[in-house]
Amino acid sequence: MNDDFSSSAPRTPLTLLGTGAMGTALGRAWLAAGHPLTVWNRTPERTAELTAEGAVAAGSAAEAVAANRLVVACLLDDASVGTALEGADLTGRDLVNLTTGTPADARARSAWATERGARFLDGGIMAVPPMIGAPGAFVLYSGDPGLFQEHRDTLAVPAGTEYVGADPGLAALYDVALLSGMYGMFAGVTHAFALLRGADVALKEFAGLLVPWLNAMAGMAHDTAGRLESGDYTTGVVSNLAMQAGNDTLLRTAVEQGVSTELLAPFVELMRRRLADGHGDEDTTGLVDLLRTR
Structure with missing residues (x-):
């Protein structure tokens, strides 16, 4: 959240389309x-919280867009953005789309907005609603660099800003990549607790061990990035695939504990495939190449 404002400086007016939780x-x-702030929502009653705090509710999305040059959309999906803005005049507007979508969605929506006379910026919100306005929340932005620079201070009010490039699809790509890393971690945590669920174990005490262990291991992402950029997958490797993929302890323990291997087995299989292809002296970096389909 950006607090670097003079108390007397005028604040940029803006329009917000979508007043769900986020x-x-x-x-x-x-x-x-x-x-x-001018607000609009498909269900008008859902603007009540913000109008009670001083926002002005518009009767239609077109009316809301007409009220201000800076327009922020935070709707259900990409299709809902097109539907909401179908009858709006976007000429001269700066459209910031914080609606979750794919990189292809963002690129197509950028072209769509440009054809209608608007500048376009796509965003990926890396936070849940309670985090907005607090340290740690940030939004990834990509698209028109001039739009971002002009409105950067306003965009930084609810969350930190990270501009990742002029390609409108990059924010969505970064967003999904970060979320994919998160869900991979969730999968590991889920499997770990499943192993312990039937044992005489204090789960909160185990969590006290698990969290610092995951934090310590997360740093390997820097090693993976460095190896992918250099093309050298073997220098400095301390735990290679020959050690990891050749050990069936993880899967055998799951079976012994009555736990499905469906979360863990695909990753183990990838390691074994890479090992079988003659890459036993690598770490897991080469699995990135196995996952690529083009």
């Missing part, structure tokens, strides 16, 4: 910082 959190942060 939209409401964003709108509340902008209102608290003194930004005049």
